[in-house]
Amino acid sequence: MKATIKSIAERAGVSTATVSRALANKNSVIKPATAKRIRQIAQEMGYHKNVGASQLASNINNTIAVIVSYNQTNFWNGIIKGILQRAHQVDHQVIIFSAGSNDPQRLMQIVNEALEHQATGTLLISGRIDPAQVAILKKSHVPYRLVSIYSQRHPEQHFISSDNVAIGEEATNYLLKKGHRRIGFVGIDHSSTGQQRLFGYQKAMAAAQLTIDPHWVCYGDYSYQNGQELFAQLRGHGLTAVVAGSDMIACGLIKMANQTGIKVPDQLSIICIDGSPICEIANPPLTSVTQDFFRMGVKSVDNLLNNERSLFIPTKLVERASVKQLN
Structure with missing residues (x-):
């Protein structure tokens, strides 16, 4: 069951007003220790503030959150282009978040910010993924896909990637x-x-x-x-x-x-x-x-919205001039 302010209040043994103040960081009116405990309980229960409640009420929230957690190379440029084109074709908006370069703490923060928008789903583009971040995505009860990365040890984590x-x-x-x-x-x-x-x-x-x-x-x-x-x-x-x-x-x-x-x-x-x-x-x-990468981006949108199985995108070998034939 999805976490609510009421369920958090019951578990913490406080009023819903106190929970609301803690989640809004209004620590001046409640004890810091209490606020910290409430926020910890909220995270454990997978609670995320709904900033688009009116949209959700009318079932018209067509937004995809895209999180980029990599900057050593520019491979994700093509993925973003594919996502934007396909999202436009299926009448979805895209919010793009930058989480730095595989910084687990920063990524954790961005994942929470993305989930506050209560998007249709989340696409995480990264060169690596930490189990803690996957745990947050799971607790959000929002569909997600890993893009350009996968774990053979965790086949339940849906992905779109090259092999x-x-x-x-x-x-x-x-x-x-x-x-x-x-x-x-x-x-x-x-x-x-x-x-x-x-x-x-x-x-x-x-x-x-x-x-x-x-x-x-x-x-x-x-x-x-x-x-x-x-x-x-x-x-x-x-x-x-x-x-x-x-x-x-x-x-x-x-x-x-x-x-x-x-x-x-x-x-x-x-x-x-x-x-x-x-x-x-x-x-x-x-x-x-x-x-x-472009096709990877396109298929990640389709895969997310249609709840399809994980997918490998084919690659091709392009010969140029950097390899010599040896006798």
Whole structure:
């Protein structure tokens, strides 16, 4: 049953007026300890203030809350475009919230703010997700979807994403077909997304009966700056090719390769994951496993409103000039 001010008051043993004051942060008229206890009970019960009560009463609240919790790369731009176009087509408004860069505390705050609007549903675009944030979404009793992220350990969490295991496997297999055997994986993090892509890389290397040197896997945060920082870790290990965890990581690697006199792809081949427009303007242009972020955004709206099952959006491999064929 959905939490109300009355049910919170009964559990806290106070009046509904006291609950209203505590939730409105009017601590000057009630004891701080009491206000804190009431807000804690409200959060545990999944209560969120209804700022659109009149709309809900007439069943015309057609608003989707979109939370972006990632800023190391710009992959979410295409997702937002898809969401906005599809929402407009089905007569829904979109409210976009920025929750920084995987800051759990900030994300928790934004999730609560989004839920106060009592939207039709919530779309959370992120590079990682914390169980605490998912718990808040569940308690809200508002439909939600994870976008561009999923957890194989929690199949009940509905999502729209690319298949990260398949991405890592496809990128590695492409390099293998080009004759490379000493292949690194650079810039992934320790989140579910990074580990899924790493598993795909490991599957492809194992299928080719190749042993992975631990130095060939360099963890990072998908950013351009991090790509530059990680370049030094690749030196001295005899790598002929790398899978870059993002387009931005790949661009950072190219910059440092140019500065140190290493030619891409003659001395180091690079394939990246995402396939944003930056791949076209990089020098050399980057071969990529390209995700269809626009379609991901479109389908996330349909999936949310129609209560459909989780969905993987197909990717495609786009060949450009950053990978060399070895004899």
